[in-house]
Amino acid sequence: MRERSGKRGISRGAALLLCACLGATPATAQEMTTTSLIGMHQGSPLSDRARGLGAGGYELQNGSWVSFNQWYHTNWVDMHVDLLTQVTENTGILWGFGTGEQGNKYSIGPSLKLGFLTQAHPNPNSTLSLSVTSVIGGNLTEKSCLADYGDLGSYSVNCRLAAGEMAPQETLKYLVSAKPESMHLWLNYRLTF
Incomplete structure (x- = not known):
């Protein structure tokens, strides 16, 4: 059977790469029929949120500009x-x-993502499927900075709010701490005719 080019080739290459990372040999990878790579992507809503924190900056007392982008x-x-x-x-x-x-x-x-998928066939031309997944870990945590306020001393602060009028200790309440979506439920009905 001749292999088609395109996404199928990319998926097979990704599966072979994954098998190599897990310690399987290419011969073993071809024999595998019970585990399939169903998706691979970079980025997430939390990655996008972290990138958004990099917008802006502030001017120091000496007139130099500090961009948030370098931190995020x-x-x-x-x-x-x-x-x-x-x-x-x-x-x-x-x-x-x-x-x-x-x-x-x-x-x-x-x-780490864990879940299950089950399907039923109400009639020969239809499929009803249900999947549930849960994500453990993957939390976004913003770190603080140590800011020098001259005669007032040095304080741990939210880097993005250090140049504002808010008291240094108050800025720490606005550090971002977020969790990814932890549960997904999919119900799908497919009818072919």
Whole structure:
């Protein structure tokens, strides 16, 4: 059978890369029929939120500009890999992971995804499927800065609010701490005719 080019080739290449990372050999990867790579992507709503924190900046007392972008930029964006392990003809375990990412003033932790998928065939031309997944970890945490206020001393502050009129200790309440969406429920009905 001749292999088609395009997405199928990319998915097969990604599956072989994943198998290599997990310690499987290419021969073993071709024999695998129960676990499938169903998705791989970089980025998430939390990655987008971290990038949004990099907008703006402030001017120091000496007139120099401090850009937030340098603190909320990263060379590696959180990558997510989703897999399906088939248990029976109509049931499977959904699982995967996220690598996390880190910038100077924030971090997104690694994550683990677990869930299941089941399907039924109400008639020969239709499929009803249900899947539920849960994500563990992957939290976004913004880090504080140490700001020097001259004669007033040095304080731990929210980096983005250090130049404002708010008391240094008060700025810490506005550090971002967020969790990813932790539960997903999909119900799908497909009818072919």
